[in-house]
Amino acid sequence: MKKDHYYQLGLKTLALIKDQRPKPKLLLHSCCAPCNCYPMLYLHEYFNMPLYFNNNNIYPYNEYQLRLDELIKYTDDFNLQHQANIKIITTTYDNETFNKSLEPYKDYPERSNRCWLCYELRMSEAYQYADDHHFDYFTTVMTISRHKDAEVLNQIGERLALQHQSVKYFHSDLKKGGGSDNSVALVKSLDLYRQQYCGCLYSYRDMLKRKSQKSTSLHKNDDII
Numbered sequence: 001m002k003k004d005h006y007y008q009l010g011l012k013t014l015a016l017i018k019d020q021r022p023k024p025k026l027l028l029h030s031c032c033a034p035c036n037c038y039p040m041l042y043l044h045e046y047f048n049m050p051l052y053f054n055n056n057n058i059y060p061y062n063e064y065q066l067r068l069d070e071l072i073k074y075t076d077d078f079n080l081q082h083q084a085n086i087k088i089i090t091t092t093y094d095n096e097t098f099n100k101s102l103e104p105y106k107d108y109p110e111r112s113n114r115c116w117l118c119y120e121l122r123m124s125e126a127y128q129y130a131d132d133h134h135f136d137y138f139t140t141v142m143t144i145s146r147h148k149d150a151e152v153l154n155q156i157g158e159r160l161a162l163q164h165q166s167v168k169y170f171h172s173d174l175k176k177g178g179g180s181d182n183s184v185a186l187v188k189s190l191d192l193y194r195q196q197y198c199g200c201l202y203s204y205r206d207m208l209k210r211k212s213q214k215s216t217s218l219h220k221n222d223d224i225i
Helices: 005-017 033-043 061-082 095-105 113-132 150-163 179-190 201-224
Strands: 026-029 051-053 088-090 137-140
Touching: 005 150, 026 033, 026 113, 033 061, 033 179, 051 061, 051 113, 061 088, 095 113, 095 201, 113 137, 113 150, 137 150
Parallel strands: 026 051, 026 137, 051 088
Antiparallel strands: none
């Protein structure tokens, strides 16, 4: 499979719908403002696309609220700048229940089974919403992240599409076609809040551990000097 396979599939879909009016409805699963900024710019001309923020993985609550607030601020500014009307759909925060699902994989490293289950749980909930509310397409912004495997995410989307056949899955690898560089540039120019860990309790703990190890290493170097 070519490295840009999913990107090319997405381009084919955009070519098919570019002149469709009214615009097809796409539910865009959204995790944070940095991951959303380029995908929104890339897709909004093709789709009527509410954002779906159902990120119960994020720990602790103040981090969840910080990411949501930043996404709201970015979306409000985007709507003004582009004369758009993109809305954000939120769900009730329930990190405790979500963590129970991830707990069997708590000792797995990032970018493995724990993360894949996390993606699937959130995408499954969002896809169900898209089906219940008669959307034409569903996708996630997570393929923009250099820390996430676009192949894994698209395979999850394809499996979910088999369960929700009235809602097409929009394939993507938003890093491709200059997406990654554009995303980094947008985040810097807009001074968006950039989180230091993926989101869940276990990635939070890993982040604290890394910081502690780095601090210890710096102190040892000071002693040597």
